[in-house]
Amino acid sequence: MDDKKNVGLIATVVTGLLCGCPGICVCLYGTMFSFFGGTYTSDLPGSYYTGDLPPTVGYAMLCVGLIMVLIPISIGGYTFFTQRKDKAEVVDLDDPVPPAI
16 A cells, blocks of 8 residues: 555655646646737748748647646545545454453
């Protein structure tokens, strides 16, 4: 039982670092692009392009970021709620009772 708890805790921390932190950054950039717009610049050899990003790019980034943030939350919730089901200790009634002091 303790091994499953450790694996769940490690999985929660790893997904928090690999999915949660970048997901928050993607959410912030998506919010900025959807409200304020964005520009891009392409520095390809022989050409130079600039343009505006449509707000739909920001909305898409916001959705992807929210999914990335929900991954560690769901793994942590699954770990927490599956570990709460502790089995009740079985007491054998046929054991002799020690004398009272």
